[in-house]
Amino acid sequence: MKFGDIARKWLHVLPLIAAVLALTSLPQVSLAQPAPAETAVQAPAASAQSVNVADQNAAPAAAAEASGPTAQGAAASGYTPLGPEWIKGQPTPGALGFQKQYSNIGDEGLFMHDVVLLPVITAVTLLVLALLLWVIVRYNRRRNPVPSKTSHNTLIEVIWTAVPVLILVVIAIPSITLLAHQYQSPPKDALTVKVTGYQWYWGYAYPDNGGFEVISNMLPEEEALKRGEPSHLAVDNRLVVPAGEPIRLQVTGADVIHSFAVPSLWFKIDAVPGRLNERMLFIKEPGIYYGQCSELCGARHGYMPIAVEAVPRAQFEAYIRSQGGTLGGEEAAPAPAAAPLQAPESSVEGAPGAGAAPTAAAPGTEA
DSSP: OOHHHHHHHHGGGHHHHHHHHHHTTTHHHHHOOOOOSOOOOOOSSHHHHHHHSOOTTSOHHHHHHHHOHHHHHHGGGTOOOOOGGGEEEOOOTTOOSOOOOOSHHHHHHHHIIIIIIHHHHHHHHHHHHHHHHHHHHHSSTTTOSSOOOOOOOHHHHHHHHHHHHHHHHHHHHHHHHHHHHHTOOOOTTSEEEEEEEETTEEEEEOGGGTOOEEEEOBOOHHHHHHTTOOTTTOBSSOEEEETTSOEEEEEEESSSOEEEEEGGGTEEEEEOBTOOEEEEEOOSSOEEEEEEEOSOOSTTGGGOEEEEEEEOHHHHHHHHHHTTOOOTTOOOOOOOOOOOOOOOGGGSTTOGGGOOOOOOOOTTOOO
């Protein structure tokens, strides 16, 4: 049997294959949804909410003691850091695949991988494997002592050119859509947070809220375990942002190239010295989400984790006040008045510090 005869028999199946591949990209349209304006707090337990979310009835002293020294300084402002029961985005031992996603773009990217790319890759791999096995069994020396001298077959050449093109087109449509959504510009009124990568820690500045900067270092393993947080991921000061609203994240490096990456938020952007990279971050619900620097940046590259704490807007405003920052419409505290300029005492004739009056030099002593 010749390849041409087999190709002609299966030629009528090509339109059906193309239609099935095209249908896999249709659900992509329904997945992209506008960002919700507000996100309700989803507390893991009632006791967790009473301790870790701003509550007028909670005892500030007890909440601060439960959350460590950082919380003690913030308790007076009404902000209390989230406890370990709010951890949502973190690696799981022995897990395969991506982490659970907590952003709209993460849901879209996960759909692209699980529904579009993985089935296509599996189908192509199995098809190539089946063709190889069939050629090995059917066209070996024992079954074909006289090999065919066929040099080309137009139909087969058209098929093995057209089918890959159709597959790439089917992949390209949702892929380009995903890229466009990933780099969509944040709205003008989005909160701006500037992230700076240092060797080997992170700095988080809030230009819209007074410009203060928070330095974030990895906690020692004993301290992290004491707080109930994962070692090598827990930090002393988290990046605190509001949940359920777009955030303009501007990232740069102070010394070498770093990379700010949080897998559960489908977020990764390089921190390059002398360059300000910008991307929109959106977190659907409150929680703690861990990441790490993902660009080799020196000896302690593996010791600069990222901890993002997403909280409701009221809790975020309490955090800003606890750091001495300002909110929209508020004026920064006036700087102390500068002391009036004062002429030096030596310039006032007759003053104690002015010195004796100059005297004329004796004759013959001039220089």
